[in-house]
Amino acid sequence: MDNKRVKYKKNYISVSYKFLISHISALIWTVFAIYISINWINDLSKIITLPIAIIIIAGIAYIPGYLNIFLIVSLIIDNPPALENTHPTDDITIIIAARNEGDTIANTLSYVANQDYTGKCKILVIDNGSTDKTASNAIKEAAKLNIDVLVIREDNPGKYNALNTGLEYVTTNFVITLDADTLLHKSAVRYLVARIKIAPSEICAVAGCMLARNSRDNLLTEMQSWDYFLGIASIKRMQGLYQGVLVAQGAFSIYKTKNIKEVYGWPNAIGEDIVLTWNLLNKGWITYFEPLAVAFTDLPTSLRSFSRQRSRWARGMIEALKKIKPWKQPKIYIKYLTSVNLIMPYLDFVYTFCWIPGLILAFCGIYWVVGSTTLLVLPLTFISYTILYKYQMNVFKNLNLQTRKNMFGFIFFVLFYQIIMSPVSVWGYLQELFKSERKWK
Numbered sequence: 001m002d003n004k005r006v007k008y009k010k011n012y013i014s015v016s017y018k019f020l021i022s023h024i025s026a027l028i029w030t031v032f033a034i035y036i037s038i039n040w041i042n043d044l045s046k047i048i049t050l051p052i053a054i055i056i057i058a059g060i061a062y063i064p065g066y067l068n069i070f071l072i073v074s075l076i077i078d079n080p081p082a083l084e085n086t087h088p089t090d091d092i093t094i095i096i097a098a099r100n101e102g103d104t105i106a107n108t109l110s111y112v113a114n115q116d117y118t119g120k121c122k123i124l125v126i127d128n129g130s131t132d133k134t135a136s137n138a139i140k141e142a143a144k145l146n147i148d149v150l151v152i153r154e155d156n157p158g159k160y161n162a163l164n165t166g167l168e169y170v171t172t173n174f175v176i177t178l179d180a181d182t183l184l185h186k187s188a189v190r191y192l193v194a195r196i197k198i199a200p201s202e203i204c205a206v207a208g209c210m211l212a213r214n215s216r217d218n219l220l221t222e223m224q225s226w227d228y229f230l231g232i233a234s235i236k237r238m239q240g241l242y243q244g245v246l247v248a249q250g251a252f253s254i255y256k257t258k259n260i261k262e263v264y265g266w267p268n269a270i271g272e273d274i275v276l277t278w279n280l281l282n283k284g285w286i287t288y289f290e291p292l293a294v295a296f297t298d299l300p301t302s303l304r305s306f307s308r309q310r311s312r313w314a315r316g317m318i319e320a321l322k323k324i325k326p327w328k329q330p331k332i333y334i335k336y337l338t339s340v341n342l343i344m345p346y347l348d349f350v351y352t353f354c355w356i357p358g359l360i361l362a363f364c365g366i367y368w369v370v371g372s373t374t375l376l377v378l379p380l381t382f383i384s385y386t387i388l389y390k391y392q393m394n395v396f397k398n399l400n401l402q403t404r405k406n407m408f409g410f411i412f413f414v415l416f417y418q419i420i421m422s423p424v425s426v427w428g429y430l431q432e433l434f435k436s437e438r439k440w441k
Contacts, residue, residue, distance in 0.1 A: 018077050019242060019333065026070040033065050040371065047368055056369065059350030063343060065380070072384050074238045075391055083194045083292075089119040090193060091172045093257075096125045097162035097250070101180035102132035106141035108180055113145040117189040123149045124169055125180075128162040134180075159250065160266040167265050170257050177273075178295075179251040183213060185294040185399060192254045192293035204259035204285035205277065206293070207245045208252035209233055209395070213296035215406070220306060222409030223417045224299045233291060233395075234388045240289035242333035246341070248277045248287050252295040259285060267323070270438040271316015278324040281334050291395045307424045314348075314428030315438075317341050345429050351422040359419075381414055 013021075037057060044053040094112060098105055105125065112123060123142070127135045135151050142149035154165040163177060174193060178184070188208060196206045210232065215225035239245045248255065250266075250273040263279040266272040277287060300306035326338035358369025396402065 012079060013077055015242060015333070018074060019336075021077060022070045022073040025073040026066045029069040030062055030066045033062055037061060043371075044368060056350055056354045059347050060355050060369075063347060067340065068380070068384055071234060071238050072387055074241055075234060075388070078237065078241045080241070081198065083191070083198055085197065086194050087118065087190065088193045088197050090174060090197070091120040091122075092117075092174045092176060092189070092193060092254075093122045093124060093170045093172045094176045094178055094189075095163060095166035095170070096123065096178050096180050097128060097159050097166065098125055098130065098134050098138070098180035099128040099159075099162070100130045100132045100134060102130070102134045102137050104181040105134055105138045108178070108182060109138065109141045109147065109149065110145060111183045111186075112178070112189075113147045114186055115184065115189045116186050117193065119193070121148065121189070122172065123147060124166045125149060125151045126162040126166045127151060127153050128159065129155045129157055158268065160268055160272040163250065163272070164265040167257075167260060173257055174254055175257045175260065176254045177250045177252070179297065181298050182210075182251050183296045184252070185296070185401070187399065188252070188293045188295055191290055192252075195288060195290040195293065196254050196256070199288055200286065202284065202286050203256070203288060204280045204283075205245075205248040205253055205255045205287045207236055207240075207248040207287065207289045208254075208293040208295050209236075209289070209291045210249065210251055211294055211296050212299050214298050214301070215409070217299075217301050219409065219412060220303065221299045221301055222406055223413040223420075224306070225406070226410055226413040227417060228299075229392055230385055230388045233392060236289040237291060237391075239337055240287070242337060243286040243288070244281055244331065244334040244337050245287040245289045246277060246281075246337055247274050248280075249273050251297055252293070255280075259283070269316065269319045269323075270312055271319050274313075274316040274320045275323055278320045278329075278338065281331070281338075282324050282329060284330045286331075291392075292398060294395070294399060294401070303420075306420075307427065310421065310424045311428030311431060314344075314425040315432040317344065318429055318432040344425070348422040348425040348429070351418060352426050356419060356423075378414075385410075385414065 041050070041053050041057060044057065096105070096108065109123070112121070115121070125135070125138045135153065138149060138151050150169065152165060152169065154162050167175070174196065176189065176192065192206055192208055196203055199206070210228055212221065212225035212228050215221050236245050259280060260276070263276070263283065267275045267279065269275045281287060300309050321341060326335055326342060329335045329338055354369055361368060362370040
């Protein structure tokens with residue numbers, strides 16, 4: 001890392017030591033969890049044999065607990081370098097891939113125009129075969145706002161086609177991708193550019209922080225908003241600490257143009273941003289996360305649309321695992337982070353086909369899988385989310401943002417969100433297994 005550009009505090013702990021400390025802490029917790037669950041294992045093994053009992057309990061308690069403690073400790077000891085220059089002026093390009101976004105594109109452009117970024121910004125709106133007024137509305141709004149917007153038609157379906165078409169027109173060193181229904185905080189672009197500028201020379205991308213815009217719509221969006229605020233953002237912060245955010249999401253991220261072109265742009269995949277990020281990491285480059293670069297997105301409001309989105313994400317993860325094997329990643333931290341994804345299908349299958357049926361049996365008075373011992377998971381969950389909440393609130397304070405106290409949604413998020421998520425993820429894995437038709441929208 002360039003020591004001339006980044007100043008560390010005297011008590012700085014190296015990334016390798018943070019990695020080691022977090023693993024040791026997680027291991028200690030796992031040993032404790034195994035000790036207190038001996039009776040649970042013995043009781044369950046009388047019904048389904050000891051090996052199967054261990055497989056189920058490991059998927060329900062041991063491995064999730066290990067990963068959870070690793071995440072929490074990593075964040076507690078994290079101390080990222082401060083942004084020295086929070087007002088960069090580099091020329092940038094923003095690519096907005098849009099398909100039938102006539103109702104949202106004008107609003108998205110207005111938020112881009114309202115940025116406090118003082119560098120020159122070229123905006124490319126790629127109309128991916130829209131049948132509505134996406135293109136005309138973008139042109140009208142650009143004229144109204146007096147901003148530099150070029151609308152390009154791309155009839156070949158697929159978001160990757162739209163993004164790669166836009167990439168051909170990029171002449172700046174940095175390029176930002178933005179979804180057509182995503183609204184930016186007024187300082188989002190400024191902080192995103194500032195982070196990639198201060199990072200080591202091996203940096204290739206920085207993911208922005210996605211938060212919910214429509215959390216008040218219903219209970220489903222309330223639960224999702226907590227997932228974005230606590231779950232997704234916290235995981236990205238931890239991955240950024242270890243120099244490998246696994247998804248520089250297309251919804252709002254910045255990339256070095258030369259790096260994207262070196263890996264031939266976005267791949268033909270349903271999770272094009274996931275596979276692209278892994279391709280970049282496979283080159284030995286690093287990816288970061290900037291929590292102050294906040295963007296707001298509309299969350300799915302129905303179970304059907306939610307299932308389509310999250311199954312697509314799960315399928316994209318499998319695509320990435322098939323294309324770039326974790327053990328072939330050049331950096332040790334990335335090997336570990338991507339290897340965690342190898343066990344996610346196992347965890348989701350166990351949760352879907354063992355935990356959920358076990359919960360139903362518990363309500364019937366049969367405590368084979370879910371019993372008094374499993375209740376110990378709840379205090380750990382609430383404690384961990386409380387710690388993550390305090391860290392995330394610092395972001396809101398720095399940006400003068402406020403969050404409403406949505407305790408009802410939080411409780412449902414803790415108790416029921418995974419009951420929805422795991423089956424949906426399993427559905428995504430099966431879609432990839434049977435090669436179902438891929439759809440962007």
